[in-house]
Structures are given as structure tokens and as C-alpha cells.
Amino acid sequence: MDLAIYNSRRRRNVVATAASYGATGVGLAGLAMILIVLFWEGFSGLSLAVFTEMTPPPGSAGGLLNAIVGSILMTVIAIAIGTPIGMLAGTYLAEYGRHDKVSSVVRFINDILLSAPSIVVGLFIYEVMVVPMGHFSGIAGAVALSVIVIPVVVRTTEDMLMLVPNTLREAAASIGLPRSLMIRHIAYRAARSGIITGILLAVARISGETAPLLFTALNNQFYSHNLNAPMSSLPVVIFQFALSPYEDWQKLAWTGALIITISVLALSIIARALTGTRKAS
Amino acid sequence: MVDVTWGGARVGAQDATERAKALNKLRLGDVIFHAVTRSAALLVLLLLGGVMVALFLGSLPALTTFGFDFVTTQSWNPVTEKFGALAPIYGTLITSFIAMLIAVPFGLLIAMFLTELCPMWLRRPIGIAIELLAGIPSIIYGIWGLFVLAPFLQQYVQPALIATFGNVPVLSSLFAGPPYGIGVLTASLILAIMVLPFVTSISRDVFDAVPPVLKEAAYGLGCSTWEVMRYVVLPYTRVGVIGGVMLGLGRALGETMAVTFVIGNAHKISSSLLAPGTTISATIANEFTEAVGDLYTSSLIALGLILFVITFIVLAIARYMLLRIEKRVG
Numbered sequence: 001m002d003l004a005i006y007n008s009r010r011r012r013n014v015v016a017t018a019a020s021y022g023a024t025g026v027g028l029a030g031l032a033m034i035l036i037v038l039f040w041e042g043f044s045g046l047s048l049a050v051f052t053e054m055t056p057p058p059g060s061a062g063g064l065l066n067a068i069v070g071s072i073l074m075t076v077i078a079i080a081i082g083t084p085i086g087m088l089a090g091t092y093l094a095e096y097g098r099h100d101k102v103s104s105v106v107r108f109i110n111d112i113l114l115s116a117p118s119i120v121v122g123l124f125i126y127e128v129m130v131v132p133m134g135h136f137s138g139i140a141g142a143v144a145l146s147v148i149v150i151p152v153v154v155r156t157t158e159d160m161l162m163l164v165p166n167t168l169r170e171a172a173a174s175i176g177l178p179r180s181l182m183i184r185h186i187a188y189r190a191a192r193s194g195i196i197t198g199i200l201l202a203v204a205r206i207s208g209e210t211a212p213l214l215f216t217a218l219n220n221q222f223y224s225h226n227l228n229a230p231m232s233s234l235p236v237v238i239f240q241f242a243l244s245p246y247e248d249w250q251k252l253a254w255t256g257a258l259i260i261t262i263s264v265l266a267l268s269i270i271a272r273a274l275t276g277t278r279k280a281s
Numbered sequence: 282m283v284d285v286t287w288g289g290a291r292v293g294a295q296d297a298t299e300r301a302k303a304l305n306k307l308r309l310g311d312v313i314f315h316a317v318t319r320s321a322a323l324l325v326l327l328l329l330g331g332v333m334v335a336l337f338l339g340s341l342p343a344l345t346t347f348g349f350d351f352v353t354t355q356s357w358n359p360v361t362e363k364f365g366a367l368a369p370i371y372g373t374l375i376t377s378f379i380a381m382l383i384a385v386p387f388g389l390l391i392a393m394f395l396t397e398l399c400p401m402w403l404r405r406p407i408g409i410a411i412e413l414l415a416g417i418p419s420i421i422y423g424i425w426g427l428f429v430l431a432p433f434l435q436q437y438v439q440p441a442l443i444a445t446f447g448n449v450p451v452l453s454s455l456f457a458g459p460p461y462g463i464g465v466l467t468a469s470l471i472l473a474i475m476v477l478p479f480v481t482s483i484s485r486d487v488f489d490a491v492p493p494v495l496k497e498a499a500y501g502l503g504c505s506t507w508e509v510m511r512y513v514v515l516p517y518t519r520v521g522v523i524g525g526v527m528l529g530l531g532r533a534l535g536e537t538m539a540v541t542f543v544i545g546n547a548h549k550i551s552s553s554l555l556a557p558g559t560t561i562s563a564t565i566a567n568e569f570t571e572a573v574g575d576l577y578t579s580s581l582i583a584l585g586l587i588l589f590v591i592t593f594i595v596l597a598i599a600r601y602m603l604l605r606i607e608k609r610v611g
Contacts, residue, residue: 009401009505012505016507020394020397023390027391028407028410030474031478033429034604085324089321092321094324097319103322106326109326109329115535115596116535117589118537119566120535121579124336147328147429151325159551179311180310183314204416207418210537210538212284239541242423242427243411250428253424257420261417268325
């Protein structure tokens, strides 16, 4: 009798453990397969022309230059808009209003915005910018991306400022430093690497965003850095080219996907290294 | 009294008015900085409010024209301007449901591996790899699904499913029709793969929050690994796990690119999982720029509003549950 119970417990444990090993194996293999196919397909199309030529019409050779430039331009502007707002809001949550009622509401809403569907952000910017302006534009795309940047920066700024020891704040106050100067010169400096990490993660987050750009920046087959006109971007070009029936377009889509993945992985690894050194010191 | 110095300016202790001016400047700076940070924080609230209002105003023409029929009818006809959102809503819910059905057990089992079974030296690398994968943009998963997963399913898996379940009463209608490759099942699988890193990393964090004493006590009583998971870790972390699952569900519901590539964009509800369908986000992504006529555009925005409301509710529940477990831990 006892032995039967013992055996059934043992069996159950073996089954569960095996399932756990199996799930990990299958999960990691599946995700590894995506990366392997991506690198295989992407590298075979990678050449200098990708970075020096425009997106081609179907059937001829070309590159992704206009898309890369458009992506970089919109990302830079989005970060330039989103970072100050996000940092200031995060500062309020961590420094002035740590225990406010308002702060807890803002925190809650911010967390929801953090994972809100990005296509809805695209619709929002379409309504408030594209419709009044009368046409699609690069700046609308950049603003749409900045709406995605803000919650990321708010969250990391707040978290990082929370880690700053209170003794630093008290020391600053004791020599008569006003609170705003304490925040800007002491707290920001102490939390700097963490805040930079947050910005890098925000860049990583928006560099692959497609949905908010589809109907704000639209696309542009030619080189353009006019922010008042439709602007092409890597993700949108990938979307368009991958769904096309032309083989050379599909090839370029894979290459573009590889470029995005490598930049996102590089940004996340740098961000991780930054916080890692901070913790170690 | 001491001298006041800031920013290169130095005010002597004797000069009382200068001194007062300098101090006032500092005080003013303080007030301004406080006001600026506070308005930035309020801007976050405004952002959410703005999204709500803009979507509501944009969808007003469609909602007044179709009324409640908008969410209960299936026809989506740009020519006759008859729009009903039932098919995309159904597609969104069914793909997310199947995706979670696959991703949750996998995620929990991987989290169990990472917290209980994995050798110490492997924990960090695997953990980091999973977190990096969670950051990969969904369009990458989408393009992989279109070029690799869909052809594979079409050639090998779907014919096998049709052959196996063709004569089984209920399942035969689930797996009916020709193997297109793209369709509801493919979209669900892609979503599952995409959500898996999320669910795994959140469950791992939540499992890690279990006090070691509890687990050690259970092991000390002679519990097996599975019994510790089942009777100690899971009950303790239930709220957090549900929160994490809801968070993943929120992602899956709103996911656009991974789904748009492989769903097939067909506005009809089919009982077969192999048939092409559509989701709210895929419909918007595919049709928005080509929509002519105010009613068409407005109907698409109304779809966006519905999606936003659904995800808002799911995410709010998720955050609430995760907050509860955070409170218990810290």
C-alpha cells in the first residue's frame, strides 16, 4: 500500500519533470529556429548596396537606404520628444509625489499604456495629426513613436530614482540645497546609468514598431528627409515587401528584418551591461 | 552668516537685498521645477484620455449609423457600406485564446525548470536569452510565420490534422477545409511563440518571489519537485501568475504585425481553425490606408476603440493582480 503511493508520487514527479525539461527544450529550440532562419536568410541578402541604394521597384536591384534613414530620423525625433516628458513625469512620481493619490493613478495608467496595443496609438495620432494636417507625414510618425517612448521612460526613471539612497537626498538638504537642484544635480547623477538604460530600451522598443507608422508616416519609395511628407521606415518596408509576390523584395524584407533584430539585440545587451556595471560597483 | 554661491555668482553675506534676491531665485526655480514635473505626470493621464476621446469621436459616425448592430453583425462590405465587427472581434478572441492555451502551460513549465530544476550556472544565460527574445519586434515573428511556419503547416501538419480528425464528430469541423497554410491556427501559433517569452519571464519572477523557507520546509518533509510546485509555489503565487497571464493576454489581443502576415484577412467566422479569418488589429492594418469614405474609416476606428477597451480591461486586471503580489512581497 505504502509502496503504491510512493510509486505513484514518484511517477507523477518524473512525468512533471520530464514535461518541464521537454517544454524548455521545445521552447528554446523554437525561438532559436526563428533566429537561425532570420540570420540565414538575412545574411545571404546583406551587401553594401543595402545601405547605399534606395528601395527598388519590383524586379530590379536596390537597397534600403531611404528606409534606414527614415527609421533613424523618426526614432531620434521620437526620443527627443518622449524622453524629457517621460523623465520629468518619472521624476514627479519618484521625488515629489511618491505617496500622492495622483501618483498612484498615473503609475497605474502608465503601466497600462506600456502594454497598450500600438496600432491604437497609430489611430490616435491619425485622428489628432494626420487629419488636421491633411496628409501623412514623417513628423506624425515620430510623434506616434514618442507616445510609445513616454511610458517606457517614465517607468525606468521612476524605478531608478527609487533606488537612489535617501541619505543622499538628506545630505543635500542638510547643506541647504533646494529640492529641484538636489534632484537635478544629485539624484539624476546617481541614477544616470539606469535612466540611460531606460532610453536605450525605449529605442529598442520603437525601432521595430510597425503598426503606429502604417497610417501616420505611411511610406515613401524615394529618399526624403522632409518631415512634412510621407516617410519610409524599415518596419513598414519589411511589411510591404514581405507580403509582395516579388522574390527580390522578399529578400530585402529578410535583410531589413535582420538589421532591425541585430540593432534591437545590441541595444538590449548594451542596456543590460550598463545596469550590470552599476550594480557591481 | 555665510556667502550664497550658485552658478558662478557669489553674493556677499553683507549684501542683504542681493542675498534675498538669490534665495528667491532658488525658491522660484524650485516651484517651477515642481510644476513642470507635475504637469508632465498629468500629461500621461491626458495621453490616455486623449486616446479615448479621439477614438470615440472618430468612431461616432459608425456607431450612430449602425448602433449596437455593429458588434453583433458579421457582414463587412465596403461597397454597400455595411459594417459589422463580429468577425474581427471573434478572430481576436479566438486567436488569443488558443495562443494562451499553448503559451501558458509551456511558460509555466519553463519557469518551473528555471527556478527548480536548472543547474545554477545555466539559470542566468537562459533567463537573459528569454528576456532578449521578449524584446524582439513582432514583425520578425510575423515574417518568420509567413515564410517558414505557414508553408510547413500547409505541407505537413494541416493535412495530417485533416486526415486524423476528419471522422471524429466535433473535431472534424474544427479541422475542416483545405490546408491553406495561413489562417486562424497559424496566427494562434505565431502569437503563442511571441507571448511565450513574456509569460515565462513573468512567471519566473513571480516564482522567485516565493520565500525559500517555504520550499525548503516542503522538501524537508519529503515532497517531490512536482509536489513543491503544485502545493507550495503555485498556491502562493496564484495571483501573480494570473496577473502575468493576463498581461500576456493583453499583448496577444493587441498584437498586430505577427498576426496580419498569417491570418488571411477574411471577414467571416468559420468553425474551422484552418480557414483564414481576421482580427481587429489585422483588419485595421490591412484596410485603413485604403479605406475610402468616412463611414469605412470611422468603422475601422470604431474597431480600434473596441480593441482598446478590451485590452484596457484585461491589462487593468493584470496590473491590479500583479500589484497585489508586489505588496505581499515588499
